[in-house]
Amino acid sequence: MSEKPPRRIPVAVLGATGTVGQKFVRLLAEHPWFELMAVAASEQSAGRVYGEVVRWRETVPLAPRIAAMTVRRSAPPLDTPIVFSALDAGVAGPIEQAFAQAGAVVVTNTRTHRMEDDVPLMIPEINDDHLALLRRQREARAWSGGIVANPNCSTAALVLALAPLHRAFGVEKLFVSTMQAVSGAGYPGVASLDILGNVVPHIGGEEEKIERETCKILGAVETGRVTPASIVLSAHANRVPTVDGHLMTVSVGLGRRVSPAEAIVAMRDFRGSDRVRSLPSSPNPPVEVDERHDRPQPRLDLERGGGMAITVGRVRPCPLLDLRLVLLGHNTIRGAAGAGVQIAELLAAEGLA
Amino acid sequence: MSEKPPRRIPVAVLGATGTVGQKFVRLLAEHPWFELMAVAASEQSAGRVYGEVVRWRETVPLAPRIAAMTVRRSAPPLDTPIVFSALDAGVAGPIEQAFAQAGAVVVTNTRTHRMEDDVPLMIPEINDDHLALLRRQREARAWSGGIVANPNCSTAALVLALAPLHRAFGVEKLFVSTMQAVSGAGYPGVASLDILGNVVPHIGGEEEKIERETCKILGAVETGRVTPASIVLSAHANRVPTVDGHLMTVSVGLGRRVSPAEAIVAMRDFRGSDRVRSLPSSPNPPVEVDERHDRPQPRLDLERGGGMAITVGRVRPCPLLDLRLVLLGHNTIRGAAGAGVQIAELLAAEGLA
Amino acid sequence: MSEKPPRRIPVAVLGATGTVGQKFVRLLAEHPWFELMAVAASEQSAGRVYGEVVRWRETVPLAPRIAAMTVRRSAPPLDTPIVFSALDAGVAGPIEQAFAQAGAVVVTNTRTHRMEDDVPLMIPEINDDHLALLRRQREARAWSGGIVANPNCSTAALVLALAPLHRAFGVEKLFVSTMQAVSGAGYPGVASLDILGNVVPHIGGEEEKIERETCKILGAVETGRVTPASIVLSAHANRVPTVDGHLMTVSVGLGRRVSPAEAIVAMRDFRGSDRVRSLPSSPNPPVEVDERHDRPQPRLDLERGGGMAITVGRVRPCPLLDLRLVLLGHNTIRGAAGAGVQIAELLAAEGLA
Amino acid sequence: MSEKPPRRIPVAVLGATGTVGQKFVRLLAEHPWFELMAVAASEQSAGRVYGEVVRWRETVPLAPRIAAMTVRRSAPPLDTPIVFSALDAGVAGPIEQAFAQAGAVVVTNTRTHRMEDDVPLMIPEINDDHLALLRRQREARAWSGGIVANPNCSTAALVLALAPLHRAFGVEKLFVSTMQAVSGAGYPGVASLDILGNVVPHIGGEEEKIERETCKILGAVETGRVTPASIVLSAHANRVPTVDGHLMTVSVGLGRRVSPAEAIVAMRDFRGSDRVRSLPSSPNPPVEVDERHDRPQPRLDLERGGGMAITVGRVRPCPLLDLRLVLLGHNTIRGAAGAGVQIAELLAAEGLA
Numbered sequence A, B, C, D: 001m002s003e004k005p006p007r008r009i010p011v012a013v014l015g016a017t018g019t020v021g022q023k024f025v026r027l028l029a030e031h032p033w034f035e036l037m038a039v040a041a042s043e044q045s046a047g048r049v050y051g052e053v054v055r056w057r058e059t060v061p062l063a064p065r066i067a068a069m070t071v072r073r074s075a076p077p078l079d080t081p082i083v084f085s086a087l088d089a090g091v092a093g094p095i096e097q098a099f100a101q102a103g104a105v106v107v108t109n110t111r112t113h114r115m116e117d118d119v120p121l122m123i124p125e126i127n128d129d130h131l132a133l134l135r136r137q138r139e140a141r142a143w144s145g146g147i148v149a150n151p152n153c154s155t156a157a158l159v160l161a162l163a164p165l166h167r168a169f170g171v172e173k174l175f176v177s178t179m180q181a182v183s184g185a186g187y188p189g190v191a192s193l194d195i196l197g198n199v200v201p202h203i204g205g206e207e208e209k210i211e212r213e214t215c216k217i218l219g220a221v222e223t224g225r226v227t228p229a230s231i232v233l234s235a236h237a238n239r240v241p242t243v244d245g246h247l248m249t250v251s252v253g254l255g256r257r258v259s260p261a262e263a264i265v266a267m268r269d270f271r272g273s274d275r276v277r278s279l280p281s282s283p284n285p286p287v288e289v290d291e292r293h294d295r296p297q298p299r300l301d302l303e304r305g306g307g308m309a310i311t312v313g314r315v316r317p318c319p320l321l322d323l324r325l326v327l328l329g330h331n332t333i334r335g336a337a338g339a340g341v342q343i344a345e346l347l348a349a350e351g352l353a
Helices: A019-029 A089-101 A124-141 A153-169 A206-217 A260-269 A333-349 B019-028 B089-101 B124-141 B153-169 B206-217 B260-269 B333-349 C019-028 C089-101 C124-141 C153-169 C206-217 C260-269 C333-349 D019-028 D089-101 D124-141 D153-169 D206-217 D260-269 D333-349
Strands: A009-014 A034-041 A082-085 A105-108 A146-149 A171-179 A220-222 A225-227 A232-236 A246-254 A287-290 A310-317 A323-329 B009-014 B034-041 B082-085 B105-108 B146-149 B171-179 B220-222 B225-227 B232-236 B246-254 B287-290 B310-317 B323-329 C009-014 C034-041 C082-085 C105-108 C146-149 C171-179 C220-222 C225-227 C232-236 C246-254 C287-290 C310-317 C323-329 D009-014 D034-041 D082-085 D105-108 D146-149 D171-179 D220-222 D225-227 D232-236 D246-254 D287-290 D310-317 D323-329
Touching: A009 A019, A009 A089, A019 A034, A019 A333, A034 A333, A082 A089, A082 A333, A089 A105, A089 A146, A105 A333, A124 A146, A124 A153, A124 A206, A124 A220, A124 A225, A124 A333, A153 A171, A153 A206, A153 A246, A153 A260, A153 A287, A153 A310, A153 A323, A153 A333, A171 A206, A171 B171, A206 A232, A232 B246, A232 B323, A246 B232, A260 A287, A260 A310, A260 A323, A323 B232, B009 B019, B009 B089, B019 B034, B019 B333, B034 B333, B082 B089, B082 B333, B089 B105, B089 B146, B105 B333, B124 B146, B124 B153, B124 B206, B124 B220, B124 B225, B124 B333, B153 B171, B153 B206, B153 B246, B153 B260, B153 B287, B153 B310, B153 B323, B153 B333, B171 B206, B206 B232, B260 B287, B260 B310, B260 B323, C009 C019, C009 C089, C019 C034, C019 C333, C034 C333, C082 C089, C082 C333, C089 C105, C089 C146, C105 C333, C124 C146, C124 C153, C124 C206, C124 C220, C124 C225, C124 C333, C153 C171, C153 C206, C153 C246, C153 C260, C153 C287, C153 C310, C153 C323, C153 C333, C171 C206, C171 D171, C206 C232, C232 D246, C232 D323, C246 D232, C260 C287, C260 C310, C260 C323, C323 D232, D009 D019, D009 D089, D019 D034, D019 D333, D034 D333, D082 D089, D082 D333, D089 D105, D089 D146, D105 D333, D124 D146, D124 D153, D124 D206, D124 D220, D124 D225, D124 D333, D153 D171, D153 D206, D153 D246, D153 D260, D153 D287, D153 D310, D153 D323, D153 D333, D171 D206, D206 D232, D260 D287, D260 D310, D260 D323
Parallel strands: A009 A034, A009 A082, A082 A105, A105 A146, A171 A232, A287 A310, B009 B034, B009 B082, B082 B105, B105 B146, B171 B232, B287 B310, C009 C034, C009 C082, C082 C105, C105 C146, C171 C232, C287 C310, D009 D034, D009 D082, D082 D105, D105 D146, D171 D232, D287 D310
Antiparallel strands: A171 A246, A220 A225, A246 A323, A310 A323, B171 B246, B220 B225, B246 B323, B310 B323, C171 C246, C220 C225, C246 C323, C310 C323, D171 D246, D220 D225, D246 D323, D310 D323
8 A cells, every 4th residue: 555644635526416426426435545525516406415416326325424415516615635527528627727726636537638738647557657747737837736637438448458568569550449338428328219229339539539548648758748659549439238348359569479478468467656556446456367268248347456457358369460359447437437536546645636 | 123933933941940040931931032832940840830849039920821831850852942051050061961962052051161162152242253163063062952151140241341342442451340239149049147238259250250251252253263352351259239230340451542432432332233133132222321420220220121231331531441430230131041042042043043 | 991081181290300209200201191291399490401400210211201391390380180299298288289279180199188178088999989079179179170199108008908808897906017118208218327237117107197098098988078997007117128119017807707718809809990990000900919928028029010009918817806917019109109190090081180 | 143153164055057056156255154165066067177167157256265176066975064055946856855864954045845844935034933844844854954945036025025014014915016137047047039128028937936935934833834824916027138136016905004104114124033133144124115216226226235135115005905116136145045145144043054
């Protein structure tokens, strides 16, 4: 464990009534380092009791202490050094900036600021050095707080499998075809008439996010700037009738010919920095390789590492590039709220929040 | 219409109690050229009444005339010039050969003979010239009948989209990631515990079939032999919780840079020979392109051309190869029984059965 | 066939962009008696081209003639003697009344007027004599047109199985537990997160509708008034992850002890009046009894009679009341648009529209 | 807690490779009182390594210690005083009897012996006094061990909701319509083609089991015999496309008119004996009442009490009997392996094993 903060750090959740907001609330309800002090939502919910306005969809019951909270407006001050944002992208921009200016570090699941030059887009095991951007961000924007983002849900899983291959062999080309669960679209999200017994071969903006965010996360930081990785990606995004878990088929082209066995070793041995490994939310290991012939599967393999580990399977040669594989990640934990909590833990461990 | 045979040709179905067998029975029940005269199945069903042994799964009721038939053993003679085979691959080989020797043309959905040198593997719109192999087969094997095969269910859909691109521009490289329905595995096939709310990223032998069969179907026939097309394919096969319809994401590399608009024109204009176009089962057109942003979808687009047309959508540039697209085909019609019936129609029109 | 009208009668559809509205459009596109002349929807769609504003969800392509129509406002005049209403219950009342006053007969799928004293709530095979209410309605409200309603989707299926039992033996008590498809809730309707791999044991207002509407439909008309049938009903409504088709388990108490065989004969022999039987949309027979041990099933039995027949199975003794059975009806055809079209056919045949 | 045994009691699982067998293995892997010493299965698995023959379907990984066990034959001796049976009903009878004769107490999930006069059919919270039958069984059969059964999966959930009502008010009549998950049918069990987007309104033998077992469990023991409760039950059993969890709608007739509020209090206050309450697997409380308008739901409410608590909702008046309600239980935990483990705990606490 990283050094535990001397006392629990107060945190707040923006957009606390949505599906990702609820996941934040659940993960924070008994967090060893953080204490959830405020839940905020839209104007029509503000002032009401959280337990009455939220349509709680988690299988773990809502903690009574949190159920009794009065919902706050999504505006500073909330008097917490860390604010988790699960806001809709349509409104997130100015709200997150206001909190950053008011001195809070905003850890956001929203896409709004992800691709900005001075905003770290983080998977702690991969690019904790990108936190250097936060210092530049504070200077440039004259903020005492700041904004740090976690990636899009499918990107988060993909890049965790790629990082060890990129470090060891250099990833140059990538074909990825996703099969994404409906929880990735929030609530009410995907209409049941659209997805029961069906597949929808389109998710708005998803392919572009995967292509862009992957290169930023795997990029190198120098003098406060990220040079994106030079990977040519071709993404195909699909929605399938599963509840949780994004599964992907991947073909990857590397800097040199690599055997499946070498790739498996690289993925299994992958670890974050010592500091990252000791964070409460960090899974150990972050990448599991399952060599059974028909794994990973969303219904069986999603909960590994508390939803923070990804699972890779079917690593085999690719006739066209170098390797083919399948990977699975939990879209609302590693791909959203769990990622945000882990990033906040890193910020706390680094003394940045 | 091709010239209709002077009287309806007697046909039989082997493996008539299985899911593909039932689809043959349904398609043949009111066929304008063929008359279903015999249904055959395994020893334990032989001698019993078809309507009592079959667990009929089609939504159209079983025709009383056929329900009343006595199930025959799967062995010659069945006294029909055309025999459709929906046998299990484990037993199909010797049975199909016995029928061919006995003078019947066996149109088979089974994988057993597909890759043999002198067996035509056919999509009539694409490679009706491959029928030339049948003449060589008869000579070499001293058969008066013969064996003609339809491709694997996912290959059938894929190759229909590729053929127009291959003709016009030359297909050189291909990624395909499939999302296949459970009916492709027969009955009982996939256990519900394996697939409800789940995806299984493995279908035994499927990737190899796609890679091999595609090149044979798109190959050129010269002097009675097929030279396979030189396409490098990388296939990823997945089972998803849909009932019917195989959906695929595809990235394709062509002989030259081609715009989506050019590719769409090529696919929309694609037609089989005049003879093929006039067969009763031939859809017109065989390839439909739907330009709506989230199509094709199995639940909405599967019945086009009576299940014999495939639908292509989302034709767009690929960062890695040339084009990306999505395609959908009906796995038990174009990918199995409907394909067999269409091939038999071609044989009849050609005077080969 | 009832006497075909000398020329096709112009009709319009209100709420034409919703799921029931689309089903009306599909059923009317090639109707032998009716000609679809106008599609109407909400203010924001009015004036735009139907094919562009509708998110067409039917598996049959939208007819180009209709796709090209300009969407009208949902207000008179639309210049058609018959208007089909698939409006939301929240707005239907005044709009339907305005059309009735303006001289159109409104055949409505909306619940708004169903339980009004002078509004016929109709299943033509069961209660075509209830049309007598229409005359009283016109007098009382000084309308030249009028309003006629079809029942709620689950009630429509249930009451078709009950009517023959009620006629022959008298239905006194009823327990019904439904398993209803998501299409019954319209689009977007049920969120996929609520229903994938789940059952929701509640549908707002459904149990009350079943209890009330069943008694009205099976009631007797005297001097222009309906005396509801005296049946004590206990309904349990559930939403299950099926796309189309409402399945129900039923226990029924009759006026006397009745054997399953007698009940089956009564249901199989059930027919509407000669006039009703000859309507284009009337299935023959309206009630099918399937004696296989595990039928009816939504996926296999829904399309009987073009979706207008219901299927009954598992007729067996009930330890508590008299008989137990299972029944299945198509909720958007017999339970909505198909029912409306059939009622309009009856109105045309009766010279009432 | 009941007094913990001085040391962990060795136990074995018969039928350990099936779905219920796997659930036993998972629940026993870290049990505070029991130590899993042997896994047994069919002849073809015996002698092989468990981790290699089992197709592990639990989401928690198989413990390496157990994975390494050599599978034993399902025959005595296995040298454990308690044996859990998840055998197929077709073979269970003689095997279970052989173990009982050899001195083991067999806690069985199989239906074979459930309705025998001297076999306790147990839900510990309800009828721990039925253990008296075990003494009579040992005498009559001259066994040093014995057989104790847990009920059928849907009965287990139903009877837990009924027991408090029966104690407080007397249950006289009952309608129950079930919506049961596919895991209740084992593996491979229900074919996906039968259940995807479908409901099957028949489960072989289920309705009879519910009707018989409910009366035995709620019956009174006198002088070593059970007098079944006099409840008239009418059951309708259905299979729906959910993975785990049996949901049921119930109408119940009581000895007197009871308000929903009274019934809710009775169910919420229901507890087993002090000894039963302190068993490691006993949930507290065993019956949860959720007053939200659309609960319980399988996907959200199944894990309460570790899968050992049932959830009741929508308690409201019934027009036909007295009360209507909905209930949900976990079919493979409370309805199978969890029930068996809890019974074995009771046996241990009572010094009977």
